[in-house]
Amino acid sequence: MRHYSTAYPLSWRIFDAxxxxxxxxxxxxxxxxxxxxLLLPALxxxxxxxxxxxxxxDSSLHVLDKATFRSSESYSLENxxxxxxxxxxxxxxxxxxxxxxxxxxxxxxxxxxxxxxxxRTESPILRKLLLIVLFLPFFIGQVVRAYGWLIILGNEGxxxxxxxxxxxxxxxxxxxxxxxxxxxxxxMIPFAVLMLAPALTAIPKETERxxxxxxxxxxxxxxxxxxxxARPGMVGAAIVVFTLTLTDFAIPAxxxxxxxxxxxxxxxxxxxxxxxxxxxxxxxxLLIIAGSAxxxxxxxxxxxxTLGLAGHDDD
Amino acid sequence: xxxxxxxxxxxxDAVRNIAVSVRRVSMAYPAVxxxxxxxxxxxxxxxxxxxxxxxSGKTTLLQMIAGxxxxxxxxxxxxxxxxxxxxxxxxxxxxxFQRLALFPHLTVAENVAFPLRMRRFDARTIPGRVERYLDxxxxxxxxxxxxxxxxxxxxxxxxxxxxxxFEPDLLLLDEPLASLDRKLREEMQLEFRRIQRELxxxxxxxxxxxxxxxxxxxxxxxxxxxxxxxxxxxxxxxRQPANxxxxxxxxxxxxxxxxxxxxxxxxxxxxIGGAELQGTVAGDDTLLPGGAAEAALRAxxxxxxxxxxxxxxxxxxxxxxxxxxxxxxxxxxxxVLVDGFNEHRVRAFDHDPALHAEYPIGAHVFxxxxxxxxxxxxx
Numbered sequence: 159m160r161h162y163s164t165a166y167p168l169s170w171r172i173f174d175a176x177x178x179x180x181x182x183x184x185x186x187x188x189x190x191x192x193x194x195x196l197l198l199p200a201l202x203x204x205x206x207x208x209x210x211x212x213x214x215x216d217s218s219l220h221v222l223d224k225a226t227f228r229s230s231e232s233y234s235l236e237n238x239x240x241x242x243x244x245x246x247x248x249x250x251x252x253x254x255x256x257x258x259x260x261x262x263x264x265x266x267x268x269x270x271x272x273x274x275x276x277x278r279t280e281s282p283i284l285r286k287l288l289l290i291v292l293f294l295p296f297f298i299g300q301v302v303r304a305y306g307w308l309i310i311l312g313n314e315g316x317x318x319x320x321x322x323x324x325x326x327x328x329x330x331x332x333x334x335x336x337x338x339x340x341x342x343x344x345x346m347i348p349f350a351v352l353m354l355a356p357a358l359t360a361i362p363k364e365t366e367r368x369x370x371x372x373x374x375x376x377x378x379x380x381x382x383x384x385x386x387x388a389r390p391g392m393v394g395a396a397i398v399v400f401t402l403t404l405t406d407f408a409i410p411a412x413x414x415x416x417x418x419x420x421x422x423x424x425x426x427x428x429x430x431x432x433x434x435x436x437x438x439x440x441x442x443x444l445l446i447i448a449g450s451a452x453x454x455x456x457x458x459x460x461x462x463x464t465l466g467l468a469g470h471d472d473d
Numbered sequence: 474x475x476x477x478x479x480x481x482x483x484x485x486d487a488v489r490n491i492a493v494s495v496r497r498v499s500m501a502y503p504a505v506x507x508x509x510x511x512x513x514x515x516x517x518x519x520x521x522x523x524x525x526x527x528x529s530g531k532t533t534l535l536q537m538i539a540g541x542x543x544x545x546x547x548x549x550x551x552x553x554x555x556x557x558x559x560x561x562x563x564x565x566x567x568x569x570f571q572r573l574a575l576f577p578h579l580t581v582a583e584n585v586a587f588p589l590r591m592r593r594f595d596a597r598t599i600p601g602r603v604e605r606y607l608d609x610x611x612x613x614x615x616x617x618x619x620x621x622x623x624x625x626x627x628x629x630x631x632x633x634x635x636x637x638x639f640e641p642d643l644l645l646l647d648e649p650l651a652s653l654d655r656k657l658r659e660e661m662q663l664e665f666r667r668i669q670r671e672l673x674x675x676x677x678x679x680x681x682x683x684x685x686x687x688x689x690x691x692x693x694x695x696x697x698x699x700x701x702x703x704x705x706x707x708x709x710x711x712r713q714p715a716n717x718x719x720x721x722x723x724x725x726x727x728x729x730x731x732x733x734x735x736x737x738x739x740x741x742x743x744x745i746g747g748a749e750l751q752g753t754v755a756g757d758d759t760l761l762p763g764g765a766a767e768a769a770l771r772a773x774x775x776x777x778x779x780x781x782x783x784x785x786x787x788x789x790x791x792x793x794x795x796x797x798x799x800x801x802x803x804x805x806x807x808x809v810l811v812d813g814f815n816e817h818r819v820r821a822f823d824h825d826p827a828l829h830a831e832y833p834i835g836a837h838v839f840x841x842x843x844x845x846x847x848x849x850x851x852x
Binding site: 362364365367368369370371372373374375378382383386387 | 575
């Protein structure tokens with residue numbers, strides 16, 4: 159016969175004590191408010207950032223006084239005017255937006271089959287392998303990964319050295335727009351796959367078989383059944399990839415070599431190189447507004463419910 | 474495989490009005506032989522049910538006919554055409570799936586029109602045809618509804634219309650009724666049957682529900698462990714099961730261990746405990762006198778009465794005691810311990826619920842049955 163006094167592990171008794179304490183602090187009649195209470199920590203953490211944003215908004219309205227190297231006391235919209243009219247910033251903005259659109263499109267096209275095979279394969283070994291390859295880059299970190307591309311794509315890099323044996327090259331593969339886009343696509347594929355996989359998992363295999371038995375070959379099954387049903391995941395993946403790309407810093411910095419800056423690089427320069435916090439803040443706010451507007455327009459076009467967050471209202 | 478063989482087989486099928494022939498088909502997985510050398514033929518317009526427990530290979534067989542899996546060996550011929558090199562989307566087969574697999578992003582009419590568009594039917598004829606088939610499944614005017622707005626039974630009907638609208642050579646039903654509640658399931662069984670007769674489309678239904686098989690089918694194949702145990706009309710499958718498995722799978726059957734005394738003209742004299750019995754030798758099995766055997770007796774073929782006189786018209790009448798009473802509403806199942814049967818019980822249905830009476834546990838009763846219903850299988 160066991161002694162029941164010793165049968166409950168310590169962790170159970172600790173939780174019992176915590177529960178008893180919680181009951182005193184938060185009586186049962188407050189129970190309906192509990193979800194809101196649990197929401198509070200996340201709201202606080204996110205909310206702290208709002209304070210920073212207000213600070214940034216304030217500093218964006220003060221011009222840097224070149225003589226004293228301090229922000230001027232008076233309010234003006236001069237920073238925004240510079241950010242919007244200077245050809246340097248206009249080029250950077252266009253480059254970032256165009257890059258984000260291209261990277262989003264290419265990433266989705268490449269990630270979709272990856273996610274599909276990941277979800278549908280019957281071989282557990284292949285699935286594990288695909289997952290490992292997917293998560294490996296996360297462990298390496300963005301800067302190291304970008305540096306890895308330098309080793310491979312540099313003028314003295316592995317690729318050019320190999321090509322020289324064939325008597326070709328060397329080619330200038332780095333420090334141009336395409337290198338930056340390439341690096342970004344490579345960075346974004348795991349995010350897109352992770353967003354697409356649950357959406358594809360939600361499509362029963364039987365539904366695809368049904369399409370097939372009704373006369374659709376695999377291309378038409380994809381076109382008329384899989385892709386329309388995967389739309390929530392695709393919209394989610396597109397938004398994540400688009401915003402991450404638009405605001406990316408490391409890949410344009412390393413693979414662009416300073417000649418192909420994105421908005422985040424320009425903001426960094428203003429804050430930490432020229433110390434023009436006002437102009438940096440203005441660029442930051444413009445980036446937030448333009449990015450939010452782009453996502454908002456996309457959501458309006460495809461319907462907010464497509465993210466799959468609105469329950470069953472939309473489907 | 475010679476070209477000539479296939480051609481002659483094709484011609485024979487057409488002449489003999491065969492819609493589907495499955496010839497020596499096997500499906501081997503690394504660990505199991507899911508389908509083991511199965512052959513059968515199905516006449517045009519008939520309704521076949523493949524009945525079996527889970528893991529019997531019935532679903533695998535259906536998947537191979539549909540073209541979702543390729544048999545390891547053997548040949549499947551549909552409408553005179555060997556189909557091993559024909560992909561699923563080019564086979565003329567309509568299928569209703571277990572979870573229906575309707576397209577949630579399309580309306581009812583778009584779902585039904587889907588196979589017509591994929592098969593490039595004349596676009597002008599599509600709306601009329603969709604309407605006709607929605608009428609057929611008794612959903613007139615619901616074309617613009619979304620799938621989620623329909624009840625379970627209505628979704629079943631859409632799935633049927635979608636599978637039939639392109640007039641396939643063959644309709645496959647992959648246990649589509651399994652998830653319905655009993656009332657709706659029985660309604661849909663009759664509905665499937667009505668539609669199938671109306672279009673006289675050759676149909677293969679897969680189920681583990683013996684009642685469904687008996688109600689719906691012209692022919693029943695009973696499968697177990699990858700092999701066909703019996704292929705017969707429902708009445709014969711029920712009354713003359715080919716082996717112990719079929720006898721046990723269909724009906725509420727009690728098995729009694731017996732010793733064979735002698736066999737003459739298909740009738741076996743048996744001994745169980747201290748009692749003597751007569752039974753019918755089932756199938757082509759041979760029984761050796763002195764050997765052990767099993768006698769199968771279905772509850773519904775056994776009568777219960779308080780006096781032996783009430784069972785006068787039955788061949789075998791014995792006395793016993795009610796051991797258990799299971800009240801099922803429309804019928805009552807009695808477990809009766811027959812005198813001299815040792816501990817082996819006989820199950821009997823009460824066939825007259827109109828009397829509102831039941832024998833209590835411990836009651837002394839008579840049980841009776843006919844010799845043709847006590848089937849003897851080798852142990």
